[in-house]
Amino acid sequence: MGTKPLTTRRLAALIAVSAGVMLAAGALAPLVGAAGVDYRRALAGLSPDHEILFFARLPRVLLALLAGGGLAVAGVLFQALLRDALATPYTLGISTGASLGAVVAICLGWGGWGPLPGTWLSAFAGAGVVLIAVLAVATEGRRMSSFTLLLAGVTINSICMAGIMFLQYLSTFGQSFAIVRWLMGGIEAVDYSVLAWLAAVVAAVVGLLFWKSRDWNLLAVGEDWAAARGVSTARVMLTGYLAGSFLTGSITSLTGPIGFVGLIVPHALRLRLGADHRVLIPCSFFWGAAFLAVCDTLSRTVLSPIEIPVGVTTAILGGPFFIYLLKSRSRAH
Amino acid sequence: MKQGFRLSAAGMRYNGAAVLQNVSLDISGNRLVSIVGPNGAGKSTLLGILAGLRREFDGDCFYEGRSIRKWGRREFARRVSFVPQSLRLEFPFTAEQVVLMGRMPYGDGLFESDEDRAAVDEAMALTDTLAFRHRDFRSLSGGERQRVVLASALAQKPATLLLDEPTSFLDLKHQISIYRILREQCREGLLVIAVTHDLNLAAAFSDRVIVLNRGRVAIDSTPQEAITRESLKEVFAVDARIEPGPEGRPWVVYGN
Numbered sequence: 001m002g003t004k005p006l007t008t009r010r011l012a013a014l015i016a017v018s019a020g021v022m023l024a025a026g027a028l029a030p031l032v033g034a035a036g037v038d039y040r041r042a043l044a045g046l047s048p049d050h051e052i053l054f055f056a057r058l059p060r061v062l063l064a065l066l067a068g069g070g071l072a073v074a075g076v077l078f079q080a081l082l083r084d085a086l087a088t089p090y091t092l093g094i095s096t097g098a099s100l101g102a103v104v105a106i107c108l109g110w111g112g113w114g115p116l117p118g119t120w121l122s123a124f125a126g127a128g129v130v131l132i133a134v135l136a137v138a139t140e141g142r143r144m145s146s147f148t149l150l151l152a153g154v155t156i157n158s159i160c161m162a163g164i165m166f167l168q169y170l171s172t173f174g175q176s177f178a179i180v181r182w183l184m185g186g187i188e189a190v191d192y193s194v195l196a197w198l199a200a201v202v203a204a205v206v207g208l209l210f211w212k213s214r215d216w217n218l219l220a221v222g223e224d225w226a227a228a229r230g231v232s233t234a235r236v237m238l239t240g241y242l243a244g245s246f247l248t249g250s251i252t253s254l255t256g257p258i259g260f261v262g263l264i265v266p267h268a269l270r271l272r273l274g275a276d277h278r279v280l281i282p283c284s285f286f287w288g289a290a291f292l293a294v295c296d297t298l299s300r301t302v303l304s305p306i307e308i309p310v311g312v313t314t315a316i317l318g319g320p321f322f323i324y325l326l327k328s329r330s331r332a333h
Numbered sequence: 334m335k336q337g338f339r340l341s342a343a344g345m346r347y348n349g350a351a352v353l354q355n356v357s358l359d360i361s362g363n364r365l366v367s368i369v370g371p372n373g374a375g376k377s378t379l380l381g382i383l384a385g386l387r388r389e390f391d392g393d394c395f396y397e398g399r400s401i402r403k404w405g406r407r408e409f410a411r412r413v414s415f416v417p418q419s420l421r422l423e424f425p426f427t428a429e430q431v432v433l434m435g436r437m438p439y440g441d442g443l444f445e446s447d448e449d450r451a452a453v454d455e456a457m458a459l460t461d462t463l464a465f466r467h468r469d470f471r472s473l474s475g476g477e478r479q480r481v482v483l484a485s486a487l488a489q490k491p492a493t494l495l496l497d498e499p500t501s502f503l504d505l506k507h508q509i510s511i512y513r514i515l516r517e518q519c520r521e522g523l524l525v526i527a528v529t530h531d532l533n534l535a536a537a538f539s540d541r542v543i544v545l546n547r548g549r550v551a552i553d554s555t556p557q558e559a560i561t562r563e564s565l566k567e568v569f570a571v572d573a574r575i576e577p578g579p580e581g582r583p584w585v586v587y588g589n
Binding site: 218 | 385407408409415420423424434438
Protein backbone atom coordinates (compact mmCIF):
# COMPACT_ATOMS: atom_id res chain seq x y z
CA MET A 1 0.00 0.00 0.00
CA GLY A 2 2.77 2.40 0.81
CA THR A 3 4.50 1.85 -2.45
CA LYS A 4 2.40 3.81 -4.95
CA PRO A 5 3.59 7.27 -5.93
CA LEU A 6 1.73 10.01 -4.13
CA THR A 7 -0.78 11.97 -6.17
CA THR A 8 -3.19 14.64 -5.05
CA ARG A 9 -6.04 12.17 -5.43
CA ARG A 10 -4.42 9.44 -3.40
CA LEU A 11 -3.54 11.85 -0.60
CA ALA A 12 -7.06 13.30 -0.62
CA ALA A 13 -8.55 9.79 -0.45
CA LEU A 14 -6.31 8.77 2.46
CA ILE A 15 -7.11 11.96 4.35
CA ALA A 16 -10.84 11.60 3.68
CA VAL A 17 -10.95 8.02 4.99
CA SER A 18 -8.89 8.93 8.07
CA ALA A 19 -10.97 12.02 8.80
CA GLY A 20 -14.11 9.91 8.43
CA VAL A 21 -12.83 7.47 11.04
CA MET A 22 -12.12 10.34 13.42
CA LEU A 23 -15.53 11.93 12.87
CA ALA A 24 -17.28 8.60 13.44
CA ALA A 25 -15.34 8.04 16.67
CA GLY A 26 -16.01 11.61 17.77
CA ALA A 27 -19.74 11.38 17.03
CA LEU A 28 -20.34 7.97 18.62
CA ALA A 29 -18.15 8.28 21.72
CA PRO A 30 -20.39 10.84 23.52
CA LEU A 31 -23.38 8.49 23.20
CA VAL A 32 -21.69 5.74 25.18
CA GLY A 33 -22.05 5.79 28.96
CA ALA A 34 -24.12 4.92 31.99
CA ALA A 35 -26.89 7.34 31.08
CA GLY A 36 -28.35 7.15 27.58
CA VAL A 37 -28.07 10.31 25.50
CA ASP A 38 -30.01 11.20 22.40
CA TYR A 39 -28.58 13.78 19.99
CA ARG A 40 -32.04 15.11 19.03
CA ARG A 41 -33.11 15.62 22.62
CA ALA A 42 -29.78 17.20 23.51
CA LEU A 43 -29.90 19.62 20.58
CA ALA A 44 -33.45 20.55 21.51
CA GLY A 45 -32.10 21.60 24.89
CA LEU A 46 -33.98 18.92 26.84
CA SER A 47 -32.66 17.98 30.27
CA PRO A 48 -30.72 15.90 31.19
CA ASP A 49 -29.53 14.93 27.68
CA HIS A 50 -28.46 18.48 26.97
CA GLU A 51 -26.33 18.78 30.12
CA ILE A 52 -24.82 15.31 29.85
CA LEU A 53 -23.85 15.78 26.22
CA PHE A 54 -22.63 19.36 26.19
CA PHE A 55 -21.12 19.70 29.64
CA ALA A 56 -19.89 16.23 30.47
CA ARG A 57 -19.24 14.06 27.46
CA LEU A 58 -18.66 16.24 24.41
CA PRO A 59 -15.90 18.42 25.93
CA ARG A 60 -14.18 15.30 27.15
CA VAL A 61 -14.37 13.62 23.74
CA LEU A 62 -13.15 16.79 22.05
CA LEU A 63 -10.19 16.98 24.41
CA ALA A 64 -9.42 13.32 23.69
CA LEU A 65 -9.55 13.97 19.94
CA LEU A 66 -7.28 17.02 20.11
CA ALA A 67 -4.84 15.39 22.53
CA GLY A 68 -4.68 12.09 20.64
CA GLY A 69 -4.22 13.74 17.27
CA GLY A 70 -1.68 16.21 18.59
CA LEU A 71 0.38 13.56 20.39
CA ALA A 72 0.44 11.30 17.33
CA VAL A 73 1.68 14.14 15.13
CA ALA A 74 4.23 15.17 17.76
CA GLY A 75 5.42 11.54 17.76
CA VAL A 76 5.89 11.58 13.98
CA LEU A 77 7.76 14.85 14.26
CA PHE A 78 10.16 13.83 17.04
CA GLN A 79 10.84 10.50 15.34
CA ALA A 80 11.85 12.33 12.16
CA LEU A 81 13.77 15.03 14.03
CA LEU A 82 15.79 12.52 16.06
CA ARG A 83 15.83 9.89 13.30
CA ASP A 84 14.75 7.38 15.90
CA ALA A 85 11.67 5.25 15.41
CA LEU A 86 11.39 4.84 19.19
CA ALA A 87 11.25 8.55 19.96
CA THR A 88 8.03 9.84 21.49
CA PRO A 89 6.64 13.32 22.19
CA TYR A 90 8.07 12.84 25.69
CA THR A 91 11.63 11.85 24.77
CA LEU A 92 13.00 15.38 25.05
CA GLY A 93 11.58 16.01 28.50
CA ILE A 94 8.76 18.41 27.67
CA SER A 95 6.08 16.35 29.40
CA THR A 96 8.29 15.61 32.39
CA GLY A 97 8.84 19.35 32.69
CA ALA A 98 5.08 19.84 32.58
CA SER A 99 4.65 17.14 35.22
CA LEU A 100 7.26 18.73 37.46
CA GLY A 101 5.39 22.01 37.12
CA ALA A 102 2.12 20.33 38.07
CA VAL A 103 3.75 18.56 41.02
CA VAL A 104 5.11 21.88 42.29
CA ALA A 105 1.59 23.33 42.09
CA ILE A 106 0.16 20.33 43.94
CA CYS A 107 2.79 20.57 46.69
CA LEU A 108 2.30 24.32 47.11
CA GLY A 109 -1.46 23.89 47.01
CA TRP A 110 -1.70 26.60 44.36
CA GLY A 111 -5.33 26.99 43.38
CA GLY A 112 -4.70 28.73 40.11
CA TRP A 113 -5.52 32.00 38.47
CA GLY A 114 -9.09 32.92 37.59
CA PRO A 115 -10.82 29.90 36.09
CA LEU A 116 -7.56 28.11 35.30
CA PRO A 117 -6.33 25.47 37.77
CA GLY A 118 -2.85 25.92 39.22
CA THR A 119 -1.69 22.54 37.93
CA TRP A 120 -2.38 23.56 34.32
CA LEU A 121 -0.63 26.88 34.53
CA SER A 122 2.29 25.49 36.44
CA ALA A 123 2.58 22.50 34.07
CA PHE A 124 2.58 24.80 31.06
CA ALA A 125 5.29 26.92 32.66
CA GLY A 126 7.31 23.77 33.45
CA ALA A 127 7.10 22.67 29.81
CA GLY A 128 8.25 26.12 28.73
CA VAL A 129 11.26 26.09 31.05
CA VAL A 130 12.34 22.67 29.74
CA LEU A 131 11.87 23.79 26.14
CA ILE A 132 14.22 26.71 26.69
CA ALA A 133 16.70 24.71 28.77
CA VAL A 134 17.00 21.93 26.19
CA LEU A 135 17.46 24.47 23.44
CA ALA A 136 20.13 26.33 25.37
CA VAL A 137 22.09 23.14 26.01
CA ALA A 138 21.62 21.68 22.51
CA THR A 139 22.63 24.66 20.40
CA GLU A 140 26.17 25.80 19.79
CA GLY A 141 25.95 29.21 18.23
CA ARG A 142 23.33 28.73 15.55
CA ARG A 143 24.04 25.06 15.06
CA MET A 144 21.92 22.28 16.39
CA SER A 145 22.16 18.59 15.65
CA SER A 146 19.70 15.86 16.46
CA PHE A 147 22.40 14.18 18.52
CA THR A 148 22.98 17.14 20.85
CA LEU A 149 19.22 17.65 21.00
CA LEU A 150 18.71 14.05 22.12
CA LEU A 151 21.46 14.24 24.73
CA ALA A 152 20.20 17.54 26.12
CA GLY A 153 16.57 16.38 26.14
CA VAL A 154 17.23 13.03 27.78
CA THR A 155 19.44 14.63 30.44
CA ILE A 156 16.97 17.36 31.33
CA ASN A 157 14.22 14.74 31.33
CA SER A 158 16.14 12.82 33.99
CA ILE A 159 16.70 15.95 36.07
CA CYS A 160 12.95 16.69 36.03
CA MET A 161 12.16 13.08 36.98
CA ALA A 162 14.49 13.41 39.94
CA GLY A 163 12.73 16.63 40.92
CA ILE A 164 9.34 14.89 40.81
CA MET A 165 10.59 12.00 42.93
CA PHE A 166 12.12 14.36 45.48
CA LEU A 167 8.94 16.44 45.82
CA GLN A 168 6.79 13.35 46.05
CA TYR A 169 9.06 12.02 48.79
CA LEU A 170 8.56 15.22 50.78
CA SER A 171 4.82 15.47 50.15
CA THR A 172 1.93 14.52 52.40
CA PHE A 173 -0.18 11.44 51.77
CA GLY A 174 -2.93 13.45 50.08
CA GLN A 175 -0.49 15.35 47.87
CA SER A 176 1.27 12.13 46.96
CA PHE A 177 -2.03 10.65 45.80
CA ALA A 178 -2.74 13.73 43.67
CA ILE A 179 0.77 13.49 42.18
CA VAL A 180 0.33 9.83 41.25
CA ARG A 181 -3.02 10.58 39.64
CA TRP A 182 -1.49 13.41 37.61
CA LEU A 183 1.41 11.27 36.45
CA MET A 184 -1.00 8.61 35.19
CA GLY A 185 -2.55 11.16 32.87
CA GLY A 186 -6.23 11.42 32.17
CA ILE A 187 -8.88 13.22 30.22
CA GLU A 188 -11.53 15.29 31.90
CA ALA A 189 -14.21 17.59 30.63
CA VAL A 190 -12.78 21.09 30.27
CA ASP A 191 -14.27 24.46 29.43
CA TYR A 192 -14.98 25.22 25.77
CA SER A 193 -12.70 28.27 25.86
CA VAL A 194 -9.81 25.98 26.83
CA LEU A 195 -10.74 23.60 24.01
CA ALA A 196 -10.81 26.47 21.55
CA TRP A 197 -7.33 27.55 22.61
CA LEU A 198 -5.99 24.01 22.34
CA ALA A 199 -7.67 23.54 18.96
CA ALA A 200 -5.97 26.69 17.68
CA VAL A 201 -2.55 25.44 18.84
CA VAL A 202 -3.07 21.97 17.38
CA ALA A 203 -4.40 23.27 14.07
CA ALA A 204 -1.56 25.77 13.66
CA VAL A 205 1.21 23.28 14.49
CA VAL A 206 -0.20 20.35 12.52
CA GLY A 207 -0.89 22.62 9.55
CA LEU A 208 2.63 24.04 9.62
CA LEU A 209 4.21 20.59 9.84
CA PHE A 210 2.01 19.22 7.07
CA TRP A 211 2.94 22.10 4.81
CA LYS A 212 6.64 21.32 5.38
CA SER A 213 6.18 17.55 4.97
CA ARG A 214 8.76 17.17 2.25
CA ASP A 215 11.39 18.87 4.40
CA TRP A 216 10.62 16.29 7.08
CA ASN A 217 11.03 13.46 4.59
CA LEU A 218 14.56 14.65 3.88
CA LEU A 219 15.45 15.32 7.50
CA ALA A 220 14.19 11.86 8.44
CA VAL A 221 16.95 10.55 6.17
CA GLY A 222 19.75 12.76 7.43
CA GLU A 223 20.91 16.31 8.08
CA ASP A 224 23.59 16.33 5.37
CA TRP A 225 21.20 14.56 3.03
CA ALA A 226 18.66 17.35 3.49
CA ALA A 227 21.23 20.15 3.38
CA ALA A 228 22.70 18.84 0.12
CA ARG A 229 19.22 19.06 -1.38
CA GLY A 230 18.65 22.67 -0.48
CA VAL A 231 16.86 22.34 2.87
CA SER A 232 17.84 24.91 5.51
CA THR A 233 18.31 22.19 8.09
CA ALA A 234 19.05 24.37 11.11
CA ARG A 235 15.97 26.49 10.59
CA VAL A 236 13.65 23.57 9.87
CA MET A 237 14.91 21.62 12.87
CA LEU A 238 14.51 24.59 15.17
CA THR A 239 10.98 25.28 13.89
CA GLY A 240 10.10 21.62 14.31
CA TYR A 241 11.49 21.43 17.81
CA LEU A 242 9.65 24.58 18.92
CA ALA A 243 6.38 23.59 17.26
CA GLY A 244 6.46 20.01 18.54
CA SER A 245 7.39 21.07 22.05
CA PHE A 246 4.70 23.72 22.17
CA LEU A 247 2.16 21.17 20.99
CA THR A 248 3.27 18.52 23.48
CA GLY A 249 3.49 21.03 26.34
CA SER A 250 0.01 22.42 25.65
CA ILE A 251 -1.56 18.96 25.58
CA THR A 252 0.33 17.57 28.56
CA SER A 253 -0.57 20.58 30.70
CA LEU A 254 -4.24 19.62 30.32
CA THR A 255 -4.08 15.83 30.34
CA GLY A 256 -0.85 14.84 32.05
CA PRO A 257 1.38 12.37 30.25
CA ILE A 258 -0.62 9.84 28.22
CA GLY A 259 1.73 7.22 26.85
CA PHE A 260 1.73 5.12 23.73
CA VAL A 261 -0.38 7.27 21.39
CA GLY A 262 2.65 9.14 20.06
CA LEU A 263 4.56 5.91 19.54
CA ILE A 264 2.05 3.41 18.28
CA VAL A 265 -0.08 5.48 15.91
CA PRO A 266 2.85 6.70 13.78
CA HIS A 267 4.33 3.20 13.73
CA ALA A 268 1.13 1.48 12.71
CA LEU A 269 0.59 4.02 9.94
CA ARG A 270 4.17 3.71 8.71
CA LEU A 271 3.71 -0.05 8.46
CA ARG A 272 0.55 0.37 6.38
CA LEU A 273 1.19 3.57 4.44
CA GLY A 274 4.97 4.05 4.27
CA ALA A 275 7.21 6.80 5.54
CA ASP A 276 6.10 9.77 3.42
CA HIS A 277 5.29 12.58 5.85
CA ARG A 278 2.72 14.07 3.51
CA VAL A 279 0.58 11.03 4.32
CA LEU A 280 1.92 10.35 7.78
CA ILE A 281 1.27 13.76 9.36
CA PRO A 282 -2.42 14.23 8.48
CA CYS A 283 -3.31 10.55 8.88
CA SER A 284 -1.52 10.37 12.25
CA PHE A 285 -3.61 13.27 13.44
CA PHE A 286 -6.93 11.69 12.51
CA TRP A 287 -6.10 8.14 13.64
CA GLY A 288 -4.44 9.37 16.83
CA ALA A 289 -7.55 11.41 17.60
CA ALA A 290 -9.87 8.47 16.98
CA PHE A 291 -7.65 6.09 18.94
CA LEU A 292 -7.53 8.23 22.07
CA ALA A 293 -11.26 9.02 21.92
CA VAL A 294 -12.05 5.30 21.75
CA CYS A 295 -9.58 4.48 24.53
CA ASP A 296 -10.98 7.19 26.78
CA THR A 297 -14.54 6.06 26.16
CA LEU A 298 -13.58 2.51 27.12
CA SER A 299 -11.73 3.85 30.15
CA ARG A 300 -14.81 5.52 31.54
CA THR A 301 -17.33 2.80 30.68
CA VAL A 302 -15.79 -0.69 30.90
CA LEU A 303 -15.56 -0.81 34.70
CA SER A 304 -18.10 1.97 35.32
CA PRO A 305 -18.46 3.62 37.76
CA ILE A 306 -14.70 3.07 38.24
CA GLU A 307 -12.53 4.79 35.66
CA ILE A 308 -9.42 3.13 34.29
CA PRO A 309 -6.52 5.56 33.71
CA VAL A 310 -6.53 6.20 29.97
CA GLY A 311 -2.80 5.48 29.71
CA VAL A 312 -3.54 1.94 30.86
CA THR A 313 -6.15 1.52 28.14
CA THR A 314 -3.94 2.90 25.37
CA ALA A 315 -1.21 0.41 26.25
CA ILE A 316 -3.48 -2.61 26.84
CA LEU A 317 -5.44 -1.97 23.67
CA GLY A 318 -2.67 -0.60 21.51
CA GLY A 319 0.10 -3.01 22.45
CA PRO A 320 -1.47 -6.25 21.22
CA PHE A 321 -2.81 -4.53 18.12
CA PHE A 322 0.66 -3.27 17.31
CA ILE A 323 2.18 -6.72 17.82
CA TYR A 324 -0.45 -8.10 15.45
CA LEU A 325 0.52 -5.48 12.84
CA LEU A 326 4.20 -6.30 13.19
CA LYS A 327 3.56 -10.03 12.88
CA SER A 328 1.27 -9.76 9.87
CA ARG A 329 3.83 -7.50 8.27
CA SER A 330 6.71 -9.94 8.74
CA ARG A 331 4.56 -12.80 7.43
CA ALA A 332 3.85 -10.79 4.30
CA HIS A 333 7.57 -10.50 3.61
CA MET B 334 31.64 32.23 -15.14
CA LYS B 335 32.96 28.75 -15.56
CA GLN B 336 31.71 25.48 -14.27
CA GLY B 337 33.77 24.12 -11.44
CA PHE B 338 35.56 24.84 -8.21
CA ARG B 339 38.48 27.01 -7.23
CA LEU B 340 39.94 26.42 -3.81
CA SER B 341 42.17 29.10 -2.43
CA ALA B 342 44.32 28.19 0.56
CA ALA B 343 41.55 26.05 2.00
CA GLY B 344 42.18 24.47 5.38
CA MET B 345 40.28 22.83 8.18
CA ARG B 346 41.00 21.93 11.78
CA TYR B 347 39.25 19.52 14.10
CA ASN B 348 39.95 20.31 17.75
CA GLY B 349 43.18 22.02 16.86
CA ALA B 350 44.54 19.29 14.58
CA ALA B 351 44.84 20.32 10.95
CA VAL B 352 43.12 17.83 8.65
CA LEU B 353 43.42 19.99 5.59
CA GLN B 354 46.09 22.63 5.00
CA ASN B 355 46.58 25.27 2.39
CA VAL B 356 44.86 23.45 -0.46
CA SER B 357 44.65 25.49 -3.64
CA LEU B 358 43.12 23.77 -6.61
CA ASP B 359 41.24 24.48 -9.80
CA ILE B 360 38.80 21.72 -10.63
CA SER B 361 36.70 22.34 -13.70
CA GLY B 362 35.64 21.06 -17.09
CA ASN B 363 33.55 18.05 -17.99
CA ARG B 364 35.95 15.59 -16.51
CA LEU B 365 36.15 12.78 -14.06
CA VAL B 366 38.47 13.75 -11.23
CA SER B 367 39.49 11.23 -8.58
CA ILE B 368 40.69 12.23 -5.14
CA VAL B 369 42.81 9.50 -3.55
CA GLY B 370 45.00 9.21 -0.50
CA PRO B 371 45.50 7.16 2.64
CA ASN B 372 43.11 7.23 5.58
CA GLY B 373 43.10 10.61 7.31
CA ALA B 374 44.51 12.42 4.29
CA GLY B 375 41.58 14.84 4.29
CA LYS B 376 39.67 13.47 1.30
CA SER B 377 36.21 13.46 2.84
CA THR B 378 36.82 16.83 4.49
CA LEU B 379 37.74 18.31 1.12
CA LEU B 380 34.64 16.80 -0.45
CA GLY B 381 32.50 18.14 2.39
CA ILE B 382 33.81 21.65 1.71
CA LEU B 383 33.10 21.31 -2.02
CA ALA B 384 29.59 20.02 -1.25
CA GLY B 385 28.88 23.08 0.89
CA LEU B 386 28.29 20.90 3.94
CA ARG B 387 31.34 22.07 5.92
CA ARG B 388 31.23 25.81 6.10
CA GLU B 389 33.71 26.50 8.90
CA PHE B 390 36.96 26.25 6.99
CA ASP B 391 39.90 28.56 6.44
CA GLY B 392 40.62 30.17 3.11
CA ASP B 393 37.93 30.19 0.47
CA CYS B 394 36.22 27.95 -2.02
CA PHE B 395 34.53 29.31 -5.12
CA TYR B 396 31.99 27.60 -7.30
CA GLU B 397 31.32 29.19 -10.67
CA GLY B 398 33.27 32.19 -9.45
CA ARG B 399 31.15 32.76 -6.35
CA SER B 400 32.28 31.93 -2.85
CA ILE B 401 30.57 28.81 -1.61
CA ARG B 402 29.46 30.58 1.54
CA LYS B 403 27.50 33.05 -0.57
CA TRP B 404 25.46 30.48 -2.47
CA GLY B 405 21.91 29.89 -1.26
CA ARG B 406 21.45 26.25 -0.31
CA ARG B 407 18.67 25.63 -2.78
CA GLU B 408 20.37 27.39 -5.65
CA PHE B 409 23.60 25.49 -4.96
CA ALA B 410 21.73 22.18 -4.80
CA ARG B 411 20.51 22.73 -8.34
CA ARG B 412 24.12 22.89 -9.52
CA VAL B 413 25.96 20.48 -7.28
CA SER B 414 24.78 17.14 -5.93
CA PHE B 415 26.50 14.93 -3.42
CA VAL B 416 26.51 11.15 -3.02
CA PRO B 417 27.38 10.11 0.54
CA GLN B 418 29.43 7.01 1.23
CA SER B 419 26.52 5.08 2.63
CA LEU B 420 22.94 5.79 3.53
CA ARG B 421 21.25 4.18 6.50
CA LEU B 422 17.53 4.73 6.77
CA GLU B 423 15.47 4.49 9.94
CA PHE B 424 12.15 4.64 8.14
CA PRO B 425 10.52 2.65 5.32
CA PHE B 426 11.03 4.99 2.38
CA THR B 427 10.83 3.27 -1.00
CA ALA B 428 13.66 3.50 -3.53
CA GLU B 429 11.55 5.84 -5.62
CA GLN B 430 10.85 8.11 -2.66
CA VAL B 431 14.60 8.34 -2.00
CA VAL B 432 15.21 9.34 -5.63
CA LEU B 433 12.31 11.82 -5.54
CA MET B 434 14.08 13.62 -2.70
CA GLY B 435 16.62 14.74 -5.28
CA ARG B 436 13.95 17.02 -6.69
CA MET B 437 13.64 19.05 -3.51
CA PRO B 438 15.76 21.97 -4.86
CA TYR B 439 13.22 22.48 -7.66
CA GLY B 440 10.18 23.31 -5.59
CA ASP B 441 9.00 22.91 -2.05
CA GLY B 442 5.29 22.56 -2.73
CA LEU B 443 3.44 19.58 -1.38
CA PHE B 444 3.61 17.60 -4.62
CA GLU B 445 6.24 16.89 -7.24
CA SER B 446 5.67 18.22 -10.74
CA ASP B 447 5.56 16.19 -13.97
CA GLU B 448 9.04 17.48 -14.67
CA ASP B 449 10.17 16.05 -11.32
CA ARG B 450 8.68 12.67 -12.18
CA ALA B 451 10.35 12.67 -15.59
CA ALA B 452 13.74 13.44 -14.04
CA VAL B 453 13.26 10.63 -11.52
CA ASP B 454 12.29 8.11 -14.21
CA GLU B 455 15.28 9.10 -16.30
CA ALA B 456 17.71 8.84 -13.38
CA MET B 457 16.32 5.48 -12.32
CA ALA B 458 16.50 4.14 -15.86
CA LEU B 459 20.11 5.29 -16.14
CA THR B 460 21.12 3.55 -12.92
CA ASP B 461 19.04 0.45 -13.66
CA THR B 462 16.95 0.82 -10.51
CA LEU B 463 13.43 0.91 -11.97
CA ALA B 464 12.85 -2.78 -11.26
CA PHE B 465 12.77 -2.20 -7.52
CA ARG B 466 11.48 1.35 -7.41
CA HIS B 467 8.61 0.48 -5.08
CA ARG B 468 10.63 -1.62 -2.67
CA ASP B 469 11.65 -0.51 0.80
CA PHE B 470 15.13 1.01 0.45
CA ARG B 471 16.28 -0.91 3.52
CA SER B 472 15.47 -4.24 1.91
CA LEU B 473 17.84 -3.60 -1.00
CA SER B 474 21.35 -4.99 -1.36
CA GLY B 475 24.37 -2.73 -0.93
CA GLY B 476 24.84 -2.39 -4.67
CA GLU B 477 21.19 -1.58 -5.26
CA ARG B 478 21.22 1.03 -2.52
CA GLN B 479 24.32 2.70 -3.91
CA ARG B 480 22.70 2.95 -7.33
CA VAL B 481 19.49 4.37 -5.84
CA VAL B 482 21.49 7.04 -4.02
CA LEU B 483 23.33 7.83 -7.25
CA ALA B 484 19.95 8.07 -9.01
CA SER B 485 18.79 10.54 -6.36
CA ALA B 486 21.86 12.70 -7.05
CA LEU B 487 21.33 12.50 -10.82
CA ALA B 488 17.65 13.42 -10.45
CA GLN B 489 18.95 16.70 -9.04
CA LYS B 490 20.11 17.48 -12.60
CA PRO B 491 23.40 18.87 -11.37
CA ALA B 492 26.24 20.39 -13.34
CA THR B 493 28.68 18.88 -10.86
CA LEU B 494 28.48 15.53 -9.13
CA LEU B 495 30.44 14.80 -5.94
CA LEU B 496 30.81 11.25 -4.67
CA ASP B 497 32.32 9.90 -1.47
CA GLU B 498 33.66 6.41 -2.15
CA PRO B 499 30.85 5.47 -4.51
CA THR B 500 31.99 1.88 -4.90
CA SER B 501 33.14 0.99 -1.40
CA PHE B 502 30.54 -1.71 -0.75
CA LEU B 503 30.12 -2.97 -4.27
CA ASP B 504 31.15 -6.11 -6.08
CA LEU B 505 33.34 -5.85 -9.16
CA LYS B 506 30.51 -5.74 -11.66
CA HIS B 507 28.72 -2.94 -9.87
CA GLN B 508 31.94 -0.99 -9.31
CA ILE B 509 32.50 -0.94 -13.03
CA SER B 510 28.87 -0.18 -13.84
CA ILE B 511 28.91 2.85 -11.50
CA TYR B 512 32.09 4.19 -13.12
CA ARG B 513 30.62 3.63 -16.59
CA ILE B 514 27.63 5.75 -15.55
CA LEU B 515 29.99 8.44 -14.23
CA ARG B 516 31.98 8.47 -17.49
CA GLU B 517 28.76 8.77 -19.44
CA GLN B 518 27.76 11.74 -17.28
CA CYS B 519 31.09 13.40 -18.07
CA ARG B 520 30.44 12.99 -21.77
CA GLU B 521 27.08 14.69 -21.18
CA GLY B 522 28.96 17.67 -19.78
CA LEU B 523 29.12 17.03 -16.03
CA LEU B 524 32.09 17.61 -13.80
CA VAL B 525 32.43 14.49 -11.64
CA ILE B 526 34.62 14.48 -8.52
CA ALA B 527 34.92 11.19 -6.67
CA VAL B 528 36.83 10.28 -3.54
CA THR B 529 37.99 6.69 -3.80
CA HIS B 530 40.27 4.15 -2.20
CA ASP B 531 40.47 2.01 -5.31
CA LEU B 532 43.54 3.14 -7.22
CA ASN B 533 42.89 0.84 -10.17
CA LEU B 534 39.38 2.19 -10.69
CA ALA B 535 40.73 5.73 -10.37
CA ALA B 536 43.46 4.93 -12.88
CA ALA B 537 41.13 3.23 -15.33
CA PHE B 538 38.39 5.84 -15.44
CA SER B 539 39.73 9.26 -14.35
CA ASP B 540 40.99 12.15 -16.42
CA ARG B 541 42.79 13.55 -13.44
CA VAL B 542 43.96 12.21 -10.11
CA ILE B 543 44.52 14.36 -7.05
CA VAL B 544 46.58 12.62 -4.39
CA LEU B 545 46.15 13.98 -0.88
CA ASN B 546 48.55 13.21 1.90
CA ARG B 547 48.33 14.53 5.46
CA GLY B 548 45.95 17.28 4.48
CA ARG B 549 47.99 18.55 1.55
CA VAL B 550 47.94 18.02 -2.18
CA ALA B 551 50.86 15.67 -2.86
CA ILE B 552 50.31 15.09 -6.57
CA ASP B 553 47.81 16.52 -9.02
CA SER B 554 48.13 15.10 -12.48
CA THR B 555 47.05 12.47 -15.01
CA PRO B 556 46.58 8.91 -13.78
CA GLN B 557 49.88 7.97 -15.45
CA GLU B 558 51.84 10.56 -13.54
CA ALA B 559 49.94 10.37 -10.28
CA ILE B 560 49.92 6.63 -9.81
CA THR B 561 53.52 5.50 -9.88
CA ARG B 562 55.72 3.17 -7.93
CA GLU B 563 57.31 6.16 -6.20
CA SER B 564 54.03 7.84 -5.26
CA LEU B 565 52.62 4.63 -3.84
CA LYS B 566 55.71 4.19 -1.73
CA GLU B 567 55.82 7.75 -0.54
CA VAL B 568 52.12 8.46 0.04
CA PHE B 569 50.61 5.08 0.77
CA ALA B 570 53.74 3.42 2.18
CA VAL B 571 53.12 0.41 -0.03
CA ASP B 572 55.50 -1.47 -2.26
CA ALA B 573 53.76 -2.22 -5.50
CA ARG B 574 54.47 -2.70 -9.16
CA ILE B 575 52.85 -0.62 -11.87
CA GLU B 576 51.99 -2.53 -15.04
CA PRO B 577 50.68 -0.98 -18.22
CA GLY B 578 46.90 -1.44 -18.33
CA PRO B 579 44.34 -0.83 -21.09
CA GLU B 580 44.70 2.48 -22.97
CA GLY B 581 48.13 2.91 -21.48
CA ARG B 582 46.67 3.50 -18.04
CA PRO B 583 48.61 2.37 -15.00
CA TRP B 584 47.64 -0.88 -13.34
CA VAL B 585 48.69 -1.38 -9.75
CA VAL B 586 49.84 -4.87 -8.82
CA TYR B 587 50.17 -5.48 -5.10
CA GLY B 588 52.43 -8.07 -3.49
CA ASN B 589 55.59 -9.25 -5.09
